[in-house]
Amino acid sequence: MPDVVSSGQRARLLRQAATTRNRRVGAATLAQYTGRVGKFHAFCDRMGFPRTFKYQSITLFYQWYVAGFAGDKKLRAHTTIAQYATAFWDYALDHGVHYPGARTRRRITKFVHGLENRYPHVPIVEHPLLLTQLVRIAGILGIRSNADLKSCSVADLVFWARIITAHNATMRAVGHCLGMQLCDIEWRDGAAFLTIGRRVKERKLKHRTRTVPLPNAKCFWCAGYVLRVLKRRVHGASAGSACLFPNVSPNGTVLAKAQPWSTMRARLERLARLIGITGRIGGRSLRAGGTTDWFAVEATRQWVKHQGGWLSAAFEKYDRPTAAGRRRLTDQYTSRLGSLLRPVPAL
Numbered sequence: 001m002p003d004v005v006s007s008g009q010r011a012r013l014l015r016q017a018a019t020t021r022n023r024r025v026g027a028a029t030l031a032q033y034t035g036r037v038g039k040f041h042a043f044c045d046r047m048g049f050p051r052t053f054k055y056q057s058i059t060l061f062y063q064w065y066v067a068g069f070a071g072d073k074k075l076r077a078h079t080t081i082a083q084y085a086t087a088f089w090d091y092a093l094d095h096g097v098h099y100p101g102a103r104t105r106r107r108i109t110k111f112v113h114g115l116e117n118r119y120p121h122v123p124i125v126e127h128p129l130l131l132t133q134l135v136r137i138a139g140i141l142g143i144r145s146n147a148d149l150k151s152c153s154v155a156d157l158v159f160w161a162r163i164i165t166a167h168n169a170t171m172r173a174v175g176h177c178l179g180m181q182l183c184d185i186e187w188r189d190g191a192a193f194l195t196i197g198r199r200v201k202e203r204k205l206k207h208r209t210r211t212v213p214l215p216n217a218k219c220f221w222c223a224g225y226v227l228r229v230l231k232r233r234v235h236g237a238s239a240g241s242a243c244l245f246p247n248v249s250p251n252g253t254v255l256a257k258a259q260p261w262s263t264m265r266a267r268l269e270r271l272a273r274l275i276g277i278t279g280r281i282g283g284r285s286l287r288a289g290g291t292t293d294w295f296a297v298e299a300t301r302q303w304v305k306h307q308g309g310w311l312s313a314a315f316e317k318y319d320r321p322t323a324a325g326r327r328r329l330t331d332q333y334t335s336r337l338g339s340l341l342r343p344v345p346a347l
Helices: 007-021 027-047 056-066 078-093 102-118 131-140 145-152 154-168 222-237 260-276 283-296 301-308 315-319 323-340
Strands: 185-188 193-198 209-214 247-249 252-256
Touching: 027 056, 027 078, 056 078, 056 102, 078 102, 078 323, 131 154, 131 260, 131 283, 145 222, 154 222, 154 247, 154 260, 185 222, 193 222, 209 222, 222 247, 260 283, 283 301, 283 315, 283 323, 301 315
Parallel strands: none
Antiparallel strands: 185 193, 193 209, 247 252
């Protein structure tokens, strides 16, 4: 090391240290933290408070965040407050500013409990789309057999391929929001495999790329087979970086990018209404439907956990068996239990 460090070297070292410090979390998380702290600072400025983390400023910010200045009705769910607390804590540690100690934090927690009681939050549960329901939706699209996959419109084929793949692979909406890539699907040894999250923007935070098997029987509701038809009809000799689920213009032109999930979700919800589903349809509907169906055919917990890319036992809440499914499993278990009985020898 030289005896004297130049000003340029010192400046570069400071910049590199700042970059390293910011790598403690992902870029998207850092941006979220910065935005949340920015909202707190803007609130303090409006209230005439100093930009410090004190009991009064934090609790008043939480009150405003949940119910606004009027306070007579809930505007936002209190359940998201924890995300702000994490952002505040991270900002205070990173910038060396004061943050309340354990005693004050307990008081803040009690205040949040008050918000929870005063403005109760009812989580929105999205309706799981099971395979039996998706097959009925496919029927509305005119897809009732394997032959229909080859004669239906390209737009309907892309739509069906995307939703049945998301169901079979229990995917999050972020996994297919960009339409994925042609190289994400491959067939080897008679099996189909899908790579999810190859690109960073197609992954949930802290999750990695995973490769999962897809049903590959010659059937219009098996994603592996549907994707083979999609590749032949839509992609041909396209490069592996091409969009796997491209948008299709009204005149039938295949575009380079995928249809936005918001547009596709709205169409899926309209189709669900036509088969009598009244519940909310969202990004978790296909994920929950696939999870429920895999458990219904007695897939193991570990298999389902890997298929959906869960890092904890959170996948259990996505298993929502129907009454018919529970009755079918009960009949199977009753038959198996009966086979365990042995004739009791006469005395």
